[in-house]
Amino acid sequence: MKIESFFSESIKAALKNDPPGEWMPSLPDDCIRLSSGYPAPHLVPVLQLEEAVVSLLKEEQDLPLHYLGSPKMAKLTEQIKERSVERGMRLSEGELLITSGACQAIDLIARILIDDQTLVAIESPTYMEALEVFQNYTEHFISIPVDEYGLQTEQLEKVLGERKRKGLSLPRFLYTIPTFQNPTGTTMTKERRKHVLELASKYNFLILEDDAYGELYFDEHSMPLKAMDKESRVLYVGSLSKVVAPGMRIGWVAAAPEFINAIAWFKKDLDHPFAQATMASYLDRIDLKDRLNMLRDTYQEKCNVLLSALKQYLPKSVSWYVPNGGYFVWVKIAGVDTSQLLDHALKEGVSYVPGKYFFLDQQEGTEYLRLSFSFADESEIVEGIQKLGKVIERN
Secondary structure: OOHHHHOOHHHHHHOOOOOOOOOOOOOOOOOEEOOOOOOOHHHOOHHHHHHHHHHHHHHHOOHHHOOOOOOHHHHHHHHHHHHHHHOOOOOOOOOEEEEEHHHHHHHHHHHHHOOOOOEEEEEEOOOHHHHHHHHOOOOEEEEEEEEOOEEOHHHHHHHHHHHHHOOOOOOOEEEEOOOOOOOOOOOOOHHHHHHHHHHHHHHOOEEEEEOOOOOOEOOOOOOOHHHHOOOOOEEEEEEOOOOOOHHHOEEEEEOOHHHHHHHHHHHOOOOOHHHHHHHHHHHHHOOHHHHHHHHHHHHHHHHHHHHHHHHHHOOOOEEEOOOOEOOEEEEEEOOOOHHHHHHHHHHHOEEOEEHHHHOOOHHHHOOEEEEEOOOOOHHHHHHHHHHHHHHHHHO
16 A cells, blocks of 8 residues: 555645754754754743642633633633733734644644645745745745845835736735844844835735744834734734743734634634643733843843854854844854754754755855854853854864
8 A cells, every 4th residue: 555645635745845843953962052942941930830730720620621621711812912912913803813832823824825826925034944834835935035124125026026017926925024033033124014014015915924032122122014014914923932931832823803714714623721721820920021021131141142252253254143132143154054064063062053944945045054042051152152163163
């Protein structure tokens, strides 16, 4: 029996892509992990989450452990709506759906919007897991470059105009991470945000806004595209993974009710009632504003340590963008294939993610790498960059 013969044609096509997570290096036990886009271990609120679980089970007994779950699941929706107001987004009834992390949200949006002929516009570089999701549904993409000011919307306008003049298909949606982009750490300017919304209206496409890092700003917050959207073109994806705990798998979609209804149709009951109720219980017990301020201060300090180490220990020919928030610094090493360099770096005891994995055309990313300042502690960051500097000098 040939098992593959039972797969649908769309699944057969998807399975021709690289396996999910192919980009993740296998790390030695003692490696300094500048590749890990995870919260710092000591910032995960283990004790507070334990207290939230105990309180939840004492109060509701078996309810959070059933299919239908706890009344606190509805409370979590209201808590996220309240938090959204602080970001400039006032969500009406039926405009928000909790998901099992941001990746489920992205996959569900892809499921309702993409077929095998759909054209998707993406940033170049972009978040590799979102790219993996989209490639499961379509082979048709246009890539628009990112610079230190975010997505180059003038390039997007040029491409859209040319395609329209030639009678070519236009994108159904643009996937963008406008604030502290993964991997570049850059933030789209207010002018470009206005421009991209104007282009969406003119060329009739949607915007999938991924805002996983938006609350981790160092100086001032940027207005989400969703808060500026007057035509319901933006489907906004948020997450508590970066500010509470990724293993809780709490994400959400904020969008027009018609989109939310379609997404919920396919999501069905694929909730995590216990995790959602626990998160609601946790948020009830803490001051999230205080926690966010603490996270911003901590990550800004760690970022400054990384930037200082880059200046001190890397060759002058190496360049990078300076982020104003988030988790990442994007580095260019001219003339060096960072995939090949990684083998030497791992032997030295430091890891990063090669830049090629963030590009549709991987050849565009060979000179780049992504460093994370979120996971390692400050002394490890300095030591890791010292090691990386030695590796670059030798190669």
